[in-house]
Amino acid sequence: MNSAEIVDRLRARFGDKIGDFDDKAGDPFVYVQPDAIDEVCGHLKNDEALAFDALSNLSGVDHPKTSTIQVVYHLYSYRHRHMIVLKVSANREDPVIRTVAGVWRAANWHEREVFDLLGVRFEGHPDLRRLLMPEDWVGHPLRKDFVEPEEYHGIKTSRESPIHGIKTSHESPTK
Amino acid sequence: MTLFNSMPEMALTTTVDSMINWTRKSSIWYMVFGLACCAIEMMHTGGPRADIDRFGTIPRATPRTSDLIMVSGTLTLKMALRTKLLYDQMPDPKYVISMGSCANCGGLFQLAYSVCDGVDKVIPVDVYVPGCPPRPEALTEGILKLQQKIAEERWLVRRAPGEAHV
Numbered sequence: 001m002n003s004a005e006i007v008d009r010l011r012a013r014f015g016d017k018i019g020d021f022d023d024k025a026g027d028p029f030v031y032v033q034p035d036a037i038d039e040v041c042g043h044l045k046n047d048e049a050l051a052f053d054a055l056s057n058l059s060g061v062d063h064p065k066t067s068t069i070q071v072v073y074h075l076y077s078y079r080h081r082h083m084i085v086l087k088v089s090a091n092r093e094d095p096v097i098r099t100v101a102g103v104w105r106a107a108n109w110h111e112r113e114v115f116d117l118l119g120v121r122f123e124g125h126p127d128l129r130r131l132l133m134p135e136d137w138v139g140h141p142l143r144k145d146f147v148e149p150e151e152y153h154g155i156k157t158s159r160e161s162p163i164h165g166i167k168t169s170h171e172s173p174t175k
Numbered sequence: 176m177t178l179f180n181s182m183p184e185m186a187l188t189t190t191v192d193s194m195i196n197w198t199r200k201s202s203i204w205y206m207v208f209g210l211a212c213c214a215i216e217m218m219h220t221g222g223p224r225a226d227i228d229r230f231g232t233i234p235r236a237t238p239r240t241s242d243l244i245m246v247s248g249t250l251t252l253k254m255a256l257r258t259k260l261l262y263d264q265m266p267d268p269k270y271v272i273s274m275g276s277c278a279n280c281g282g283l284f285q286l287a288y289s290v291c292d293g294v295d296k297v298i299p300v301d302v303y304v305p306g307c308p309p310r311p312e313a314l315t316e317g318i319l320k321l322q323q324k325i326a327e328e329r330w331l332v333r334r335a336p337g338e339a340h341v
Contacts, residue, residue, distance in 0.1 A: 159292035
């Protein structure tokens, strides 16, 4: 089944929960409403004709200009050898998206990573904690407007250039 | 003199400091603390070709029986706190080798938000080994430098309070 047929099948079942479809892209993708993503994914996995048994990737993208954060789902079916990409847009100020951790177990850590680095809250996630950054870290580093803190637990996050030190030590005896 | 005369001809005389330091430098037990690709070179250094075991440098799995910690690889801020914790568990006298550009100054990843720019921001470093990653020969050189440093320490000299070991 090709991407257009998959999207038609989804439209027939979910109606306006399915947004625009772009088949010009390298991997054709379709937009899905944030509150319906778990139902759509559950259907994609459990429908015999679709049978998307693998979540290849789940990632997030920050778009400050349009004030949205997109979460991108790359799905693959080993049984039918077809794939589809889903995109969900959420408001950048308070991004909330339904979790798909109940559909594919792999989504658990992927969603924790997206939460950690972009601050997307996945509603219904069983264990939404930071995955990579320290537990007490402030902010979400992959947001475009993230500013690195001056120090972390007394450790300075910048280092002076050694070339600068060499210059001053060379100049000082002449003074 | 009677004592000296009664010794067998093979006997050597030395100072107590030199004797202590000779034993110490010949059994530097190091904690394996591989963080990134430098760890692969550290494993090579412990392997049969470079074979730092011949200097008495034996890997340990716990900081509590270690004299040396070799920080080999990119140190993240999250790991930096753990490194301090491990260093504090080591018994004195203890030494630190910073292996590779990342542990020295953050290296390639210095501008990254998650990376600690050098292990010397957290614990005091005795020997810096440059390289990305350093070859086993370079790390062996670092061990030999540390042995020199240990051999020059003085233990039986009365020191003023707070004065560091020479």
